[in-house]
Amino acid sequence: MAAVRLPLPRAIPNTPTRKKEKHIVTKEQMGKILERFPFGHSCYLPLLLAYRCGLRLGETFAITWEDINFEDKTLNINKQVQYNDKHWYFTDTKYKSDRVIDIDDFILNILKKYKTQQLKDKIYYGEHYTKLRVNDKKQINEIEGSEIHLVNIRENGTYIQPRVMQHCFRIIHYKLGYEKLDYHSLRHTHTTMLLSAGANIKAVQERLGHKKLDITLDVYTHVTDEMRKKTLEILNKNIN
Template sequence: MKGHIFRRGCTCKRKKKCICGAKWAFVVDIGKDPLTGKRKQKTKSGFPSHEEAEAAATTLIYELSQGTYVEETDQTFNDFSKEWLTIYSESKEVKPGTIRVRLHEIGKLLPYFAQLKLKDITRKMYQDALNDLKDQGYSDSTRDGINQTGRMIFRKALELEVIKKDPTEFAYVKKDKKTIEQLEEEEVPKYLEKEELALFLETAKNYGLELDYLVFLILSYTGIRVGELVALKWKDIDFLNHTISITKTYYNPNNNTKNYQLVTPKTKKSRLKIVVDEMVISALQEHKEVQKKLMEQVGDVYYNKDFIFAKMERQHGYPIVIKTVQNRMARLLALAQELTPHSLRHTHTSLLAEAGVSLEQIMDRLGHTDDQITKNVYLHVTEEMKKEASQKFAELMRSLR
């Protein structure tokens, strides 16, 4: 492997001692150009001494001999992040919503690194960026997401041999330590007690607008997500075996009725077949008859794509948008606006826990592999049950005196 060390730009020709202050450099053969067959060389200068230039050249030669040499590019973070996003979206089954999140997270890193070369971004620079985001008030979860996206970008750059070192390797998201009081008061998501749920469903049945009762009945009795509900089609209902299959979810960030997408569920575990009560099946059958009459009435105007929760007035047949479900619940719960349609998913969890269903079975029914919020609801309900059992035992013992 050929190479040599020299003073770059030295003007002290044929003099024993350099007095012009030229720095040391090296040039090393690094192989052949695959297109021309000509030899390729790597030159690096700026070394203050012959020894340092020699050491750097030796390191390069060693990397070449071991097959670990990486010729870093001058690609900027901004340019490579665009390239990465394309690779990311094409290499796996990624939903449009996830792409939007990744774009948002890249946008938070751009002010720090946009025009910097990837190879020039150091571990300290990356860690300082994460720390600055905390100082700006971004939440732990938001910074976790930004860091996750940053890691994926730099790891792909490392894999493609665009850089030698990953600046995110030892990075961490700085978080404030929770006090004992905060740990003891771990937030439990809002949900309805069974009496409140019964009253809510009764209100939806008597005072709800079109589809309200069926929407909230299914959300309550299955615990599925609103996007999964809106995407349901009649082929997903097994009237004989009383099951509902979850195979897709609805995506429409702009709430444009006609401009929607059906995408895969949130996770693989979210693909479910849920057994439901006879009451749910009966309500679905009744709605199917109503929908059938509407289709006969409007004829070809009906957008017939088999949707269960299809619009009954304007734009007949198109699936209702998620915003509609949120607005309808706000209307029915005017006195409890902190609740959302997702609260019914937590309500379903709490009622299953109260019925004695194990946490593992609940998470399986909801399509979770590991979800802290579900665990918090479950633990809250079971703790209350333990307290009640303790009180009943104490009352029993007192009655024996």
């Protein structure tokens, strides 16, 4: 390694950095999005879970009713779904970021409504209601394995796949005109709202399942001006 020369600090890489620009979803935009995908639509709950809970896409579509504690108002994030060999299957969370997060009253009430509706649907469809299962390969299917009770399902019990969000965002891009937004924008917006409101940075990191605090701190770039104003207010009020 004695002959290896390190690049100069001012050196420009041949391949540009592929770091994706982060975008915030405004309240007005979110209102329009939920107006287009209202309660009962297959995209409604996944949109809300990212926006109000900060979940990743794979985590959202892996939630079962057993993961939700209605009494303690908590959600246990312990797996995600991925696609391989023509199957959706359960796998560990990204960076093995299992966690239990608090859920607000609004989301809690929405989940209660969904659970009540699913119980009604199950009675209505009777023997024709689809029972989802997971086999020893952790694949989600309708034939073999232990029965599972996923939250994101259609009225007949079939699984709502994460790919539904591709169609959702095509509409958001080309019908609503919000071309720069994607599913991760909702998670990023959730983080930004918490930090802007003064939430503890370590608590936010744990809530999002970030591996390192630096990842969470990176979000500060979007709230710098607001943070500066709050810092100045603290200085004016508390330091003589």
